[in-house]
Amino acid sequence: MSTCERGVVTPRRVPFGISVLGGPTTVIDIGGSRLVCDPTFDPPxxxxxxxxxxxxxxxxxAVGAVDIALVSHxxxxxxxxxxxxxFALSAPxxxxxxxxxxxxxxxxxxxxPWTTWSAPAGELRITAVPARHGxxxxERNDEGFVNCEVTGFVIEADDGPTVYVSGDNASLQLVREIRECVGPIDVAVLFAGSASVPTKFEGRPLSLTPERAAAAAEVLGAPHVVVAHQDGWRHFAxxxxxxxxxxxxxxxxxxxxxxxLGHWCVPDQGDRLSPPPG
Incomplete structure (x- = not known):
């Protein structure tokens, strides 16, 4: 990522920024709104x-009030x-x-999946996109999902970048489908860490491995990648x-x-809106 501002996250918002706080928890300032994805604020x-x-x-x-909480599961x-x-349930x-x-x-x-929520004035649009947690x-559970129902999100704002948040998705096939349906992704927030537990699916990864995260970034064509969900928990391999x-x-x-962790990652205004390489 060519340029990053290293300021610490505070309640003061930035025009556009993404910060990983640890585990999957990610703060996104975009379109005048503050979002938090998968908040985890417990101590060890x-x-x-x-x-x-x-x-x-x-x-x-430090995060302060948020406008929207995104919960992948x-x-x-x-x-x-x-x-x-x-914290999530305190959000509007x-x-x-x-x-x-x-x-x-x-x-x-x-x-x-593929349903869009829009802010009242329409300046911010968030679309749920498919994810598979394994x-x-x-084997599918009684509700028909691998492990459990999980969603990713695509966030779009007027005059802002398009941001993809993967959630606990392990499927490159779904990443390709998202790229084909959504088009160019400016910033990809990928949950990696090779999460695994011995009792599920023979211990195979439930989230992206490092290699599959890199492959997902290439499939998406995203020039900027923020990786979350790879620290702070014992089951991250x-x-x-x-x-x-x-x-x-x-x-x-x-x-x-x-x-x-806990610092803003903010691409340059011109750089973040440039087309993906290739």
């Missing part, structure tokens, strides 16, 4: 089958822990899957160093945002 905790090793790089007070604490759930709007909306209630709005041949190595091996290391 043991949830039984998952262990959180570190707390967020910025807490709820609600049944795993590494994507929505106890404090994160309370929570966009999530149909099954999660039914469980969360309150401000939760169910979005089926291998292609993974790979981390930031592995991601950097995979992107270097693919020859696209310059697309990665190097900003530390």
């Amino acid at each position: 905790s043991d949830y039984g089958y998952l262990q959180k090793l570190t707390g967020p790089a910025a807490d709820e007070a 609600d049944v795993h604490p590494d994507n929505l822990d106890n404090a994160g759930r309370a 709007v929570v966009l999530t899957t149909a099954t999660a909306a039914a469980r969360l209630g309150g401000p939760a709005v169910a979005l089926d 291998p292609a041949d993974g 790979t981390g930031a160093a592995d991601t950097r190595a995979a992107f270097h091996a693919a020859g696209i290391a310059d697309r990665l945002c190097p900003a530390p």
Whole structure:
């Protein structure tokens, strides 16, 4: 990523910026709105089958009020822990899957794949896009989903970039479908970390591996990539160093945002709106 402003996240908003706070939790300022995706604000905790090793790089007070919470799924604490759930439900709007909306209630709005939610003035549009939380041949649950229902999001704003947030998607086939349907992606927020647990799908990855994250970036044609969901939890098999190595091996290391957790990653105005390479 060619240019990054290294400022720490505070309640003061920026014209456009993305910051990973730890785990999947990502703050996005775009189109005058502040969004938080998959908030996880608990301290280090043991949830039984998952262990959180570190707390967020910025807490709820540092993030401040948000306009929209994006919840890729609600049944795993590494994507929505106890404090994160309370924070999400304090937002005016929570966009999530149909099954999660039914469980969360309150401000939760169910979005089926390819359904778009628009802000009242229409300046911000968020589309739910398909995701699969495990291998292609993974056994489906009683609701018909691999592991559980998960969604990604495509965020568009007037005079702003197009941002793709993958959620816990492990499928490159779905990434190709999203690229074909949406068109160019300016910034991709990819959940990687090779998440795995021994009791599910023979321990195979439930999210993108570093190599598949690099492949997803190439499929999307995204000139800027922010990687989340690769730190802070014991079941993440790979981390930031592995991601950097995979992107270097693919020859696209310059697309990665190097900003530390809790800091803004903000491409130049002209650079972020340039067409994808190739």
